[in-house]
Amino acid sequence: MxxxxxxxxxxxxxxxxxxxxxxxxxxxxxxxxxxxxxxxxxxxxxxxxxxxxxxxxxxKKEDLLNEIIEYLFREARKAQREPYKDLESIDVKKLINEPIYLLRHFKKFGFCYQLLLNENINGPFSLQLSQEMMSTYLNDFKMMLLDDYENSINGTLNKYYAYGLMGLIIEWIIEDFPKEPEDFSDELVRVFKYSLGKIQIK
The missing domain is CATH 1.10.10 (Arc Repressor Mutant, subunit A)
Known part of the structure; x- marks a missing residue:
């Protein structure tokens, strides 16, 4: 490094x-x-x-570890929010490659994330990472169904996409980035377009 x-x-x-x-x-x-x-x-x-x-x-050394994790999470939040500055909503059908910012962050710090996700660290860092990014999504976004006829499930929908996205990203990290960020970003955008209409920025 x-x-x-x-x-x-x-x-x-x-x-x-x-x-x-x-x-x-x-x-x-x-x-x-x-x-x-x-x-x-x-x-x-x-x-x-x-x-x-x-x-x-x-x-103590735990303070160093916790500071490192917070540093990575802070950088991840910045990357996640980068393409949505000053927007009130996102038309999913018009997405191009917005996930690329977050994916580039994980690739840049891939060495760190891979070591934190392996068995050398006590504690479920993968869960900690998932919860951190889910929190960011829930704080920033409100997913909207294509037909938007059942608003009562929006909370569940938000969690579904947040956990699903992080599951895919964590697998991508652990497998040592088998796809380039640009290709993986394009794939994620196609997944979003398949099932979502708009994403409201909170």
Whole structure:
């Protein structure tokens, strides 16, 4: 991974470099051992820092992991919302490749997501990821059926599409991106067009 993968533009440049190095060290270690077997000593040795530098930013390694996950989720939310800025609704029939922003995010950070989704991390990260993206969808979108005759099922419909989409994306990540983001985006758009009319932006 390159340092530029993680950006902390709102922080002092020295802090940016430190966090980026600690993130990279964490994932490098996670490639070879389970999370429970990684120590703070391991992280700082790989990153090239002292324990004091680590403790300046985190109390324990769980704080580093949680910050990394929140960083990824924050970037995912930004990517998800990028094509829908300033819109009130989306005509699904006119979708082109809007999922591409989110898919490019997952491909960019694919190394990180793959390691977090494997068995080296205790806890169901896949469920955590699904719930995070479902929350974003439910907060931002209201799916509309083609004939829109049964509004009472819209809540269920929203969850159906959110979980379905994330299931497909997680499978795509785990299988090491068998399709390019552009091709997968086109496929998802065709799925949406098949069954939806409009998506209302909340």
């Amino acid at each position: 390159e340092d530029s993968m993680f950006e902390f533009n709102f922080l002092d440049k020295r802090v940016q470099r430190t966090k980026s190095d600690l993130y990279n060290a964490f994932f490098e270690l996670l490639r070879h051992r389970k999370y429970d077997h990684i120590t703070i000593k391991d992280i700082v040795e790989v990153a090239g820092y002292s324990r004091g530098v680590f403790y300046k930013h985190y109390k």
